[in-house]
Amino acid sequence: MLRSLTPTQPLPSLHRLYSMTQHQRFTTALLHPRYWLTWSGLGLLWLLVQLPYPLIAIIGRGAGRTSRRFLARREQIARRNIALCFPQLSAQKREELISENFASLGMALLETGMAWFWSEKRLRRWFSVDGLQNLADAQHNNRGVLVIGVHFMSLELGGRIMGICKPMMAVYRRHNSPLLEWAQTKGRMRSNKGMIDRRHLKEMVNVLKQGEAVWFAPDQDYGPKGSCFAPFFAVPNAATTNGTYVLSRLSHAAMLTITMVRKTGNKGYQLVIEPELLDYPASDEVAAATWMNKIIEREIMRAPEQYLWVHRRFKTRPGGSASLYI
Template identity: 40%
Template structure:
């Protein structure tokens, strides 16, 4: 479990200077009013849509696979808005990592805090069942304002970015656990404590079951929520964070613990989990991370890619 960002002089190696320069610039942008940041982010996202052809193709393919009955014009509008929201997410991360607590609190709203409090008071750990929405970094920072928890994360390959993301994510939370360290996650839940958990991406064949996700009948899906809930004696609470329509701030919604979860069948639990994920995404489809190749792993190893 990681509870402190580790800095070393190696991070000042000349090969990282350009990255540090970019970090310094992004830190300066935190002094801008939030709505100015969002306008700038939207412009960046629109520019990225013109330059990042492969990412555009991935997002467009995901939308086509998930919403085959959506009119083409509507799908293109959603694609355009998604890239604009992706540009805004740059500043969500800047704000999550460097805003003061007081500034965060001026721009946040939390609904459903009592579900977390009651679950912990009953002696159960809390699994916040989240998705890879674009303002997720800010969601974790906001949640930590009232109930610091433990984040499950993937260590970054770049040591500077690893230092920055650990330091930023620990601004208002207790610790981070690498996503493969199930034993530590279970210990946290039995404490009892709160962890964030996401099951909406493609993590490969070894840990996947193939079940429906939107209109795709065989999406590779992990069943880890069932394992964690059983071993950690924890409750699963759907967790939603959205950027407000007027770009004035962020809203978190925490729903009641799922009834009868985990169930008798982890496959049925995963199917239920995917339905919950869909319901979370549908609240703000344009704010979901559609750029990820969600359906890259196919049930048959020699099956053609859905992205060709």
């Protein structure tokens, strides 16, 4: 698919690309009884996020810590990931990190409700931005910008807040539930331009060439296809997507990181936009993956307790290697 993309190929209109997600229309099929439980959950989530934010934070953190009793497998994954990435931490420090990570997991659910249901006016009361000029500088002369993100627990809310500051495109994976796909699309489109399926690299390149900012998160294990192995924290061979490498070579877009973390003391959120990333090793995919993983590590260390450690980051292993999760 990517080989067919040439510099002389006409670019599709942004209107057609946005229509991939912008027109996820509500249909009466979503009122079928099979979705009633999901509707009830969405209604409860809407009610909860009408509470004052400090109370939302208390409920979210408490629910997250309680969830450890029912998410034993996810706790094991988080424990293993943290042990692999931070072997220097004491047992006590690891336990504290896991506890805070599950508190963050509980917050993530309510932050999803905030992202989908809060007004822009209410959201603006609870976040600050550092480095917005860096994004403007990177987009100078209508240059496309590949925004490098990481999977913090507050990711859904971070996307909404990024859109308030500067509407952009985002790469995502469609939800298996049609109702939740409709709900998340409606919520995300409140402040952004559109979303692109993560499998559609050609569309990502096209919109970057048209000067758009596109959010892309290369920090997860997407399997062996389209990946190479590079160091990540203390793990020498972590499967790392080559998506960033391909997008950079085909679009010649600028690259920078945007990260949102929670402030301490239930004081809201801080969105950090770093200056354009320079000296990207675009001639070698392994060197590029190694370089990018260092950037991702830097962003994670802003608030490691808020990162998605419950994902099996190291599930793909070099040929013949034993699983790290046994």
